[in-house]
Amino acid sequence: MFQRLYLLFGLLTLGTAAFGQYRGWSLDSINQLKNVPKSVRDNPGSYRSVYSGYHHYTGGK
């Protein structure tokens, strides 16, 4: 019983992985926005990224 369930589970997992790869899934977290005004092309400053002013890690020990 468990073996059948695992077989099904595995096929589902493989199918999901293949579908995700085909559809271009990614593991990176990206903020998606809609309807960014066309004026950005001419006036880039009219748009402000949500990531502006990010506190930068300066690395090192």
Added chain:
Amino acid sequence: MSAGTPPLSGVPPKPQVKALNCPQCGAAIILRSFGQAETVVCESCRSILDAKDPKLAILQQFEKLTSDVHPLIPLGTRGKLRGTDYEVIGFQRRHATVEGISYPWHEYVLFNPYKGFRYLSEYNGHWNDISVCKQLPTDDHGSANYLGETYRHFQTSDADTDFVLGEFSWQVRVGERAVVTDYVHPPRVLSCELLDKEVTWSAGEYMYGREIWDAFKLPGGPPEAQGVYENQPSPVKTNVTAIWVVFAAFAIVLLGLMMSFDMLAKKEQVFQQSFSWHRDDRGEPSFVTNGFDLGGRTSTVQIRTNAPVDNHWIYLNYALINDDTGQAWDFGREVSYYHGYDSDGSWSDGGLNDTVVIPSVPSGHYFLRIEPEMDPTLSSIPYTVSVTRDVPVFGIYGIAFAVLLLPPLLISWRAYTFERSRWSESDHPPMQLSSGSSEDDD
């Protein structure tokens, strides 16, 4: 241990008990085994009597020091065990002492005039259906073979009888000590009992308390089983090896998928441009790039940033914007590289490149809005941005591999912990086995 001589054909006579009196106390003695029993115990004065003697000669008397011992299945109870009617005619309590700790268990003698004797044992809620072996098992070093099955040695211990009641098919005595060696092949157990110079082999099969209660229609419920018993069937019914074989097959298919998608991925670079950021530049720091086309089906877009940082950082606020629909993917990426030398030696952190993969980007005409920020100690820095369409994401395979691995790991762990509990009570506890100690070989 034969079934005796009752008629095997025709209508069997209704079993009848035979009533006698105890020569010691005069209490009524009920004989239920049609003269098959060797000894019978007076329930009143605990005298062990010779059941073969018409006068019931007294063989042994033992003190009533175990008045708290009550059979869970009362003597005289009848039930159907594995399709055969049996009556409980005897009960004894025995115990083994290991490292100063007493481990008591109970044994019940069952009788059917056509089938003979059968036994039930109970220890901490674990039951076994036991019968005397039909063939003599072969005893090998550390194992025994019976009816084509190999049983592993589990434990050898001294078993003392400390309470008896009812009828027995052997000359039972309170205080007698036997050396009992158990071999297991769950759910079966093989026991070799050495009493004086007589060896008796019996085979048992694990039963759940509920089965016993149903068989004898006992009131209430059976005592809850404590711990893991020597021949208790594992709750892991699955063939663990087979699951690992299936997992291996899945891993191969996953590898095949990964290689196929990697080969089929276009990995088409659609944009690359170098920029330079100067602190002295006044005005709006953000700008947009030239447009580029992303073709084909909805797939990934990889944006790679390269900057020759050296103990500095540069941060880029990106927005990938669809020129036609206004749909945008907004994200920030940092390129930083730090290195040095301290008392532990040389160290480094970060790198000159950063890569991000944007998921499920439809085809269309796009451009990038870039807003750079940089380390205050830098006056200027060049950097290169490249955009690649349809790149494989290997992390998906990593996650799929981990997801596929989880069930076999869980089931193996469950099987392992159960077997570990089982064998921790044996003469071969897992710790000793793994440490390679030879002290357990007695």
